Amino acid sequence: MKDTLWTLLKGDAGRFLVLIAIVLLFAAMVPGGNFGSWSNLENILIQSSVVSLAAIGATLVILSGGIDLSAGSVLAFTVVVIAWVMAKAGDQPPSFMLSLLALAAGLGISCLCGWINGMLITSLRLIPFIVTLATMQMFRGLTSGSARQTNIYPPDSWLNSIMDSVSGVQGKAWMLMPPAIWLTLISALSIGALLRYSRWGRHVIAVGSNEDCARLCGVRVLRIKVSVYLLAGLFAGLAGVLQYAYIGIGQPTTGQGYELMVIAAVVIGGGSLSGGEGSILGSLIGALIIGVLFAGCVQMGWAKWLQTFFTGAIILVAAILDRLRQQQGSA
Amino acid sequence: MSVRLQMSGIQKRFGATRALADVTLQVQEGEVHALVGENGAGKSTLMKVLSGAHRPDEGRMELEGQLYQPASPLAARQAGIAMLYQEGSLLPHLSLEENLFLGQEECRYGFRRQQIMRRRSLDALERVGLSELDPNMSAAKLSPAQAQLVELARAFVSGCRLLVLDEPTSSLSRRDVEKLFSLIRSWRQEGMSIIYISHFLEEIESLADQVTVLCDGRSVETRPLAEWTRQDIIRCMVGRDVSQLYPDLAPPQEDCVLEWSSGEEHLQLRRGEILGISGLIGSGRSEFLEALFGLRQGPEAELGIQGHAGYASPRQRWQNGMGFLSEDRKERGLALQLSISDNLWLSSLPRWSSPKRRRSEAEIQVQRLKIRCPSAELKVSGLSGGNQQKVALGRLLQHGCDLLLLDEPTRGIDVGAKSDIYHQLRDLAAGAGGQPPCAILLVSSYLPELLGLCHRIAVMREGQLGEAQPREQWSEHSLLEASLS
Ligand SMILES: Nc1ncnc2c1ncn2[C@@H]1O[C@H](COP(=O)(O)OP(=O)(O)OP(=O)(O)O)[C@@H](O)[C@H]1O
Ligand SMILES: [Mg+2]
Numbered sequence: 071m072k073d074t075l076w077t078l079l080k081g082d083a084g085r086f087l088v089l090i091a092i093v094l095l096f097a098a099m100v101p102g103g104n105f106g107s108w109s110n111l112e113n114i115l116i117q118s119s120v121v122s123l124a125a126i127g128a129t130l131v132i133l134s135g136g137i138d139l140s141a142g143s144v145l146a147f148t149v150v151v152i153a154w155v156m157a158k159a160g161d162q163p164p165s166f167m168l169s170l171l172a173l174a175a176g177l178g179i180s181c182l183c184g185w186i187n188g189m190l191i192t193s194l195r196l197i198p199f200i201v202t203l204a205t206m207q208m209f210r211g212l213t214s215g216s217a218r219q220t221n222i223y224p225p226d227s228w229l230n231s232i233m234d235s236v237s238g239v240q241g242k243a244w245m246l247m248p249p250a251i252w253l254t255l256i257s258a259l260s261i262g263a264l265l266r267y268s269r270w271g272r273h274v275i276a277v278g279s280n281e282d283c284a285r286l287c288g289v290r291v292l293r294i295k296v297s298v299y300l301l302a303g304l305f306a307g308l309a310g311v312l313q314y315a316y317i318g319i320g321q322p323t324t325g326q327g328y329e330l331m332v333i334a335a336v337v338i339g340g341g342s343l344s345g346g347e348g349s350i351l352g353s354l355i356g357a358l359i360i361g362v363l364f365a366g367c368v369q370m371g372w373a374k375w376l377q378t379f380f381t382g383a384i385i386l387v388a389a390i391l392d393r394l395r396q397q398q399g400s401a
Numbered sequence: 402m403s404v405r406l407q408m409s410g411i412q413k414r415f416g417a418t419r420a421l422a423d424v425t426l427q428v429q430e431g432e433v434h435a436l437v438g439e440n441g442a443g444k445s446t447l448m449k450v451l452s453g454a455h456r457p458d459e460g461r462m463e464l465e466g467q468l469y470q471p472a473s474p475l476a477a478r479q480a481g482i483a484m485l486y487q488e489g490s491l492l493p494h495l496s497l498e499e500n501l502f503l504g505q506e507e508c509r510y511g512f513r514r515q516q517i518m519r520r521r522s523l524d525a526l527e528r529v530g531l532s533e534l535d536p537n538m539s540a541a542k543l544s545p546a547q548a549q550l551v552e553l554a555r556a557f558v559s560g561c562r563l564l565v566l567d568e569p570t571s572s573l574s575r576r577d578v579e580k581l582f583s584l585i586r587s588w589r590q591e592g593m594s595i596i597y598i599s600h601f602l603e604e605i606e607s608l609a610d611q612v613t614v615l616c617d618g619r620s621v622e623t624r625p626l627a628e629w630t631r632q633d634i635i636r637c638m639v640g641r642d643v644s645q646l647y648p649d650l651a652p653p654q655e656d657c658v659l660e661w662s663s664g665e666e667h668l669q670l671r672r673g674e675i676l677g678i679s680g681l682i683g684s685g686r687s688e689f690l691e692a693l694f695g696l697r698q699g700p701e702a703e704l705g706i707q708g709h710a711g712y713a714s715p716r717q718r719w720q721n722g723m724g725f726l727s728e729d730r731k732e733r734g735l736a737l738q739l740s741i742s743d744n745l746w747l748s749s750l751p752r753w754s755s756p757k758r759r760r761s762e763a764e765i766q767v768q769r770l771k772i773r774c775p776s777a778e779l780k781v782s783g784l785s786g787g788n789q790q791k792v793a794l795g796r797l798l799q800h801g802c803d804l805l806l807l808d809e810p811t812r813g814i815d816v817g818a819k820s821d822i823y824h825q826l827r828d829l830a831a832g833a834g835g836q837p838p839c840a841i842l843l844v845s846s847y848l849p850e851l852l853g854l855c856h857r858i859a860v861m862r863e864g865q866l867g868e869a870q871p872r873e874q875w876s877e878h879s880l881l882e883a884s885l886s
Binding site: 266267268269272273275276279280282283284285286287288289290346347 | 694696715716718719720725727732733734735736737738739743746747748750751752753754755756796
């Protein structure tokens with residue numbers, strides 16, 4: 071009993087406690103005392119949802135033994151494509167169909183980017199790090215190019231409201247949570263279920279753990295990898311949709327450095343860069359820890375460099391804890 | 402003769418598993434001391450304690466009368482204890498010499514003293530019978546047998562007085578085993594002590610002076626070899642008599658499962674038949690199996706597997722009802738970081754399944770194969786070598802195949818479990834429990850196993866497969882002849 075409790079604490083439950091502890095810490099420190107209020111927490115959740123969504127895709131990639139550095143660029147590409155289509159409406163609000171079209175175009179592009187990553191990695195047998203390092207730059211370049219290096223200012227549409235908070239808002243309270251958070255939750259649940267219950271999910275983990283063994287056991291390794299990068303693209307795209315809703319313009323420089331934040335979330339959540347280990351729940355908690363830290367620093371009025379520094383420190387601590395856990399498991 | 406090593410009351414736990422409960426071991430100078438026991442009895446763990454890789458929880462070690470508490474493998478090496486690990490540990494990017502001196506380079510003011518190291522590495526290579534090798538060559542070019550000898554040479558560089566060999570022959574061919582044995586005998590002459598772990602009792606009978614049996618982490622008994630009979634050792638290890646190591650075979654059926662022909666060579670395998678392939682290591686047996694299974698390009702050949710013609714991918718092979726057990730357990734056979742249950746299921750997962758169902762069915766397989774573990778959720782890397790091998794084999798049983806390609810299936814498995822596995826293979830071939838009979842293609846370097854278990858045996862020599870003959874027409878001697886000449 072004591073043992074099982076301890077293993078639980080070392081896993082996602084322990085991470086959750088760390089998250090709670092950080093929240094409580096800031097709640098005690100932030101002047102005014104409303105850090106812990108529901109509307110503030112809701113805001114933090116909303117702001118974290120961009121990284122959270124992308125982290126779901128990155129978890130898959132890291133589980134399969136790869137890495138995706140292009141997530142930030144794919145996110146920006148999606149933002150710009152959506153804005154570009156929306157801007158076709160001119161000055162009047164875009165029709166519902168046009169917004170759908172914009173959404174489809176944005177997600178289509180992100181899936182295409184993910185698919186390209188996957189195909190380059192599998193068919194040319196290149197290392198994921200190198201491939202996505204290259205495509206990170208290429209996608210960013212294409213993003214800038216398609217926005218003619220300036221921001222695109224599309225008219226407002228219903229898309230812009232999916233990141234709005236709903237608590238205490240007249241006529242929206244029935245949603246309980248903003249659509250962005252629902253989207254994150256549903257995505258996390260479905261990918262989590264796929265990993266646990268489906269053959270595809272177990273195969274992703276097997277590929278990450280030992281690719282040769284998986285191939286020998288009849289796993290279609292290449293197909294699995296392509297599907298994983300495609301999904302990573304899709305989730306980066308969904309994160310892009312949220313980002314678009316949040317900033318409301320097609321800004322080609324948005325999301326720079328997000329790829330590292332996303333990877334950090336996965337690593338804090340227990341993901342191992344050598345593959346085969348990690349969980350969706352863990353990554354979400356990781357993303358929230360980063361989000362709370364950022365919001366906390368801002369509300370404390372601390373300088374931006376402190377946020378950056380703390381994120382790094384948290385990654386280090388997570389890695390050290392992971393190391394300790396593994397040593398206990400094996401030695 | 403004086404006592405070289407004295408271990409007493411050694412205990413070691415890994416989390417909830419007690420690997421060593423109470424071990425006492427005394428090794429004399431100039432003696433080959435054999436250590437035997439079932440899979441998971443704690444042999445490797447004991448040797449890792451001795452060589453400084455693990456720290457004991459309890460107990461005392463003395464080396465030549467002095468208290469001995471190694472802080473690391475390097476410290477053990479400096480104290481004169483060297484260990485040959487079950488899996489190779491040479492670095493492929495370094496030269497032989499650099500490998501030999503790794504961690505113990507001769508340096509002055511931070512510069513390597515080339516001359517001294519060259520002389521000593523030539524010396525060490527000569528002592529393991531590899532004087533023809535150039536110390537400058539890259540370690541990647543060595544054959545597996547040579548690589549093992551080079552690792553042994555490492556022991557001589559550090560002036561070793563107690564050498565630990567943990568299942569050293571499991572990937573050596575017969576000839577290399579003989580060579581190793583004569584080296585061991587000559588080292589014993591020079592006063593070196595050797596602790597020798599093996600599951601092959603023949604080897605122990607031909608080599609050991611003393612035999613200690615380990616059971617469930619306890620040292621049960623130590624006696625000079627002459628006072629043991631083979632039955633005694635087995636009974637002491639397994640706790641029961643293994644009267645019939647090899648089962649009686651049922652006659653095969655008429656229909657062909659596998660047909661293969663290439664030029665002069667051909668092979669036909671009928672349902673219910675166990676066909677053995679003998680040959681030296683490196684003669685192309687594993688490559689042949691891998692080609693059949695679609696893991697590599699095969700030679701120009703006519704190939705038919707249950708009505709499916711031609712080469713195909715591993716995935717299609719599983720779908721054709723074929724299963725493959727790789728000889729390379731660590732690299733390709735198992736995903737070591739995944740659980741036992743995941744490994745057992747890897748080739749046969751249904752599209753959807755709950756973790757609970759996967760676990761409960763895996764538990765059945767665990768019991769059937771007597772895999773020693775607290776639960777099927779444990780990572781495979783926490784199992785002893787032989788138990789890992791059982792998991793790899795279990796995957797094929799879980800899948801339910803018509804044609805099994807087995808490459809060294811009993812490598813590292815203890816006598817009792819071997820016998821269980823032989824009986825299970827026979828039952829698979831004969832079609833027990835409502836299953837249709839299946840055919841088995843068995844590659845093994847252990848000749849008694851081939852002669853005891855197979856209907857027919859073929860010999861592979863330099864990539865050429867000879868004619869398969871009924872086992873009655875072969876003997877150990879003639880099998881060896883055929884693979885050499
Ligand atoms: N790193 C580890 N973590 C957890 N348990 C371990 C570890 N290494 C060994 N064990 C456990 O300790 C016990 C003894 O294992 P050990 O490897 O010493 O067996 P062995 O006698 O060498 O067996 P074999 O003949 O199969 O090689 C086993 O039950 C094994 O599961
Ligand atoms: Mg062992």
